[in-house]
Amino acid sequence: NAGVTQTPKFRVLKTGQSMTLLCAQDMNHEYMYWYRQDPGMGLRLIHYSVGEGTTAKGEVPDGYNVSRLKKQNFLLGLESAAPSQTSVYFCASTTGLAGAWEGTDTQYFGPGTRLTVL
Amino acid sequence: GQQVMQIPQYQHVQEGEDFTTYCNSSTTLSNIQWYKQRPGGHPVFLIQLVKSGEVKKQKRLTFQFGEAKKNSSLHITATQTTDVGTYFCAQSKTSYDKVIFGPGTSLSVIP
Numbered sequence: 737n738a739g740v741t742q743t744p745k746f747r748v749l750k751t752g753q754s755m756t757l758l759c760a761q762d763m764n765h766e767y768m769y770w771y772r773q774d775p776g777m778g779l780r781l782i783h784y785s786v787g788e789g790t791t792a793k794g795e796v797p798d799g800y801n802v803s804r805l806k807k808q809n810f811l812l813g814l815e816s817a818a819p820s821q822t823s824v825y826f827c828a829s830t831t832g833l834a835g836a837w838e839g840t841d842t843q844y845f846g847p848g849t850r851l852t853v854l
Numbered sequence: 855g856q857q858v859m860q861i862p863q864y865q866h867v868q869e870g871e872d873f874t875t876y877c878n879s880s881t882t883l884s885n886i887q888w889y890k891q892r893p894g895g896h897p898v899f900l901i902q903l904v905k906s907g908e909v910k911k912q913k914r915l916t917f918q919f920g921e922a923k924k925n926s927s928l929h930i931t932a933t934q935t936t937d938v939g940t941y942f943c944a945q946s947k948t949s950y951d952k953v954i955f956g957p958g959t960s961l962s963v964i965p
Contacts, residue, residue, distance in 0.1 A: 771955075776863065778942060779897065779955040794952065826896055842887070843944075843953065845896040 738762055740846035742827050748852045749817045757812040757849050759827030766832025767841065768810035769794075770802060772823040773848075779826065785810055786832065817853045825849045858945050860956040868964050873930040875959035877943030886919055886926040887944040887953065897942060900928075933963045 743758045759768065767786050771779040771794075781794030785804040799821060801813045810829075814821060826848050830841030857880045867873050877886065885904045889897040901910055903919035903926060910917045916929040930937055940958040 776957060778858075778957040781952060781954075784952065795954075842899045842902070843889075843897070845898070848896050 740827055740829055740844050742825075742846040742849050744849060745847065746850045748854065749814075750854050751818060753817050754813070754815050755817065755851075756814075757825055757827075757851075759810045759812070759829075759846055760808055761827075761829040761844070761846075762808060763829065763831075763844065764807070765829035765844070766807075767830045768804065769828045769830075769843070770800070770810065770812045771826045771828065772796065772821075773826060774823050782812065782825075817851075819853045821851065822853045823851060825851060858943065858954050858956040860943060860959050862959055863957065864960045864962070866962045866964060867933050869935060870932050873933050873937070873961055875928050875941050875943075875961075877926045877928075877945070877956055879924050879945050881924070883923050883945050885946060888917060888926075888928055889942045889944060889955075890939050891942065891958070892939040895939075900941075930961075933961070935963050935965055937961060938963050 740761045769784040770782040773779050780796050782800050783791055783794050783797055783802040785791045788804055788807040791802045791804055803811045827846040828843040830843055859878045861876050885902055887902045888900040890900055891897045901917050906923050907921045908919040914931045918927045940960045942958045943956045944953045946953045
């Protein structure tokens with residue numbers, strides 16, 4: 737059981753280039769999330785998905801697109817990278833059983849992708 | 855909108871000293887989660903608090919949820935070098951809402 741995996745681990749882009757980050761989970765989780773982490777700002781939600789074929793915007797969606805064609809995969813795309821998108825990107829997943837009780841699903845995080853845009 | 859505050863931002867302690875971080879919200883919460891992130895690692899879930907005034911313990915870690923469900927604290931007794939990392943609280947207004955993470959408290963432990 738690999739949990740949540742992310743590809744690639746590191747990437748350097750030039751301004752204007754595009755790339756796709758891949759997140760995969762083998763826990764049969766319904767919900768998946770993309771966060772970015774910048775120093776002193778914690779984790780900010782970019783986009784999320786509550787099921788295959790669905791996506792929704794988070795706190796900081798501008799400049800990113802996502803797709804969830806298969807339940808186990810959640811892709812994050814940067815169409816035209818900017819230096820402001822230099823960050824560490826984390827993917828997370830949850831079972832999607834939120835609401836069944838007062839609590840909130842535990843988030844399982846991937847190891848992260850460190851992206852630098854020059 | 856919902857705001858999450860954590861204090862302090864940084865804390866340096868001598869090994870063996872106690873440590874406390876506080877998490878405050880501008881709104882009443884359904885629950886609070888705490889995560890730990892080691893340097894270079896990813897956030898790992900520690901615990902979730904749901905009930906008003908709830909206190910939970912994990913070995914040397916004590917977590918508390920305020921009576922008004924607007925704040926929470928994490929206390930570590932007799933810190934060890936293995937406690938080094940950033941501690942995040944994560945909040946949601948209801949169990950259906952997205953989780954909002956605080957900015958984190960970075961703990962350094964001096965041996």
